[in-house]
Each structure stands twice: as structure tokens, then as C-alpha cells.
Amino acid sequence: MLGALIIVFREVIEAGLVIGIVLAVTRGARGSRAFVFGGVAAGALGAGVVALFADALSQAVAGRGQELFNAGVLAVAVVMLASHNIWMARHGRELASELAAAGRAAVSGDKSFLALALVVALAVLREGSEVALFLYGILASGESAADLLAGGVAGLVLGALVSALTYFGLVTIPARHLFSVTTAMITLLAAGLAAQCAGFLQQAWIVTALSQTVWDTSGVLPDSSLFGRVLHTLIGYVDQPTALQVVVYVATLAGIIIATRLAAPRPRAANVHAAAE
């Protein structure tokens, strides 16, 4: 049972953290909860479908289907996160101050929330399909299924707990700082996902350049450990990254920071302190 719990929990940590961050980012915005939980539901439904067709997906594109699917899902998530940050840089300051003043002001950021809902859906889809497949395997095997299933469900509950802890941890941050904190978190998250995307493209041999390992810290902090996994999600930590992954990580980080700086309205940027703080 413990084995099943750990496997499922390890898969859902990332989605759990993403949901917690998105809930904190959209807090106070009318209707945002519906977007977020709609995203979770859509992602879970998609995960079931992907798990059902796992074999067909693997066989697609000369056996590269799984890698291309994962890379595609990750790429879309990165674009959504980046565009959210750019949108917030353009409009967010007014929103943040409004929210702080009025508590729960109506916000016209539906488009940006839709992007975040999609990020949630994609995180649940990607991780959820592996969980669904694993739980399906338990059901199919029949042996001591009830025990393993209990472990799996406990793993899912722990994942939800990660969401809750992330959310409640973030909302204790004063509203005027929350914006800077979540912007930084989303930027790091996006860079980590972009590096993962590069990893899948390399695994499929779609990209063959820069495949050498840059460092190996698997002896000190393996990214399969719980703490390693949390760091993996939050800042994109990888214990044996390829050169391409490092390049993509830095390029995404720099790209988002530069794009948000350019998007920020100039006169306001002068009297409000910098976002990178």
C-alpha cells in the first residue's frame, strides 16, 4: 500500500503545486474558482482518455508519440504561463492594488484566467494519465487490489493536501507582495517545464544536439525523492540535466523576464518598485 501511495503521490505533487499556485494567483477574482476547478475536471477527464489509449499513443509517429505528446503539452503550458505573466505585467498592478483596497473587486481578467485554467488542465492531464494507468493496472491485476487502491487514493488525497498547503502558504503573503512572489514562481515554473519539454524532444531523438550531461547531483539530491520532486516543480531542478535543458531553462527564464519588462507600462514602472524583487 505504501508503495502505491508513494508512486501516486510522486506523480501528483507537480499538479498539486500548480493548482495551489494558480488558486493563489487568482484569489479574489470573481468566477476564478470555476475556471480552476473546471481545469482540474477537464484535465482528469483527458487523463482517463490518454490512459485508455496509452498503447496507441506510444505506437504513433514511429514510436515517438508519447514523447511528442508530453513535449507538446509542456510547450503549451509554458506559452500559457509566459503570456499570463506578460498580461499581468501590463494590467496586474492596477488589479493588485484594487484587490488589496476593495478586498474582492470584480476583475476583468477572464482571458488570463482561461490561460491559467488551461495550465491546470494540462498539468492534471499529463500527471493524471500516469496515475490513471497505474491505478488501472492495479484493478486489472486483481491481486491485493483493495490494499493498493487504498494506497493510490491516499496518494491522491496527499496531492490535494499539497495544493491546499501551497495555497494557504501563499495567501499569508501580504497582497502587495503576493503579485511579485507569484510572478517569480510562475516564471521559474515555466522555465522548468520548458526544460522538461526539451528532455522529451531529446528522448525521442527529435533534438540530438547538446545531449551531454552537465552535472550529476543524483547522489546528493535525487529528483525522484520527495524534496527533489518539489524542487523539480518549483524551480525545475533536475539531478542530471542535459546541456540543452540548461540552455532552454536559461533562455525561457530570460525570455519571460525581458518580455514582462517590455510589457510593463513605463510611467508606472518608474514609481512602483521592480517586479523582480
Next chain:
Amino acid sequence: MKSFRILLVAAALAAGAGVAVAADETSLEISIKDHRFTPAELHAAADKPIIIVVKNLDATPEEFESKALKIEKVVAGAAEITVRVRPLKPGRYHFVGEYHEATAKGELVVE
């Protein structure tokens, strides 16, 4: 985001180059039965691309995973997957079946 688009273009270009790498590779086969790998040890030559076909004879799905080989790939029950490995230096590269890590263990020995 701009740099990301450039990256996508670069990836697309590299895709063309990647397909060209096909000849002169080592083809290996491994099967999973009762959550164990057979053979548990694979052998391959150094500095040559390696293609491993993983056949899952169990009814339950498995995830073929190797940190050292940078592979993370799900294989459905009673199905097979193709794993592509870049040319390697001599050494022992560990891999596991993530869903049954206690029994599903193996090594790729590169000489």
C-alpha cells in the same frame, strides 16, 4: 516568449537532422514478465546509438525509467515501446520499472 518561438523553430530544424541518424545503431530487446526484466542485463557497444524494444508481457502497465539514460516512458499492459538511447560512454546504466521498482530492475552494460 519570443525566445521560445525561436527555440521551437530550432527544434523543428533539428527534427530534420534527427531523422538522418538511423544507420549503425545497436538494436536490443527486453521483456517484462511478472514485473521482472528478461534479460536483466543488456549489452551494447560504446559510442553507437542504441534502440531498445521493451515488450511488456504482463497485463499491467509499467513505466520504463532510467535517470542515467534519461528515459521516462510508459508501456501499457501486453504492449511494447521503442526506447531510443544516444551514443554512450562505457559504463553500467541502471534502469527500473517505476511501478514495480522492488522487482523490475536492470542494467545496460556499455563496453
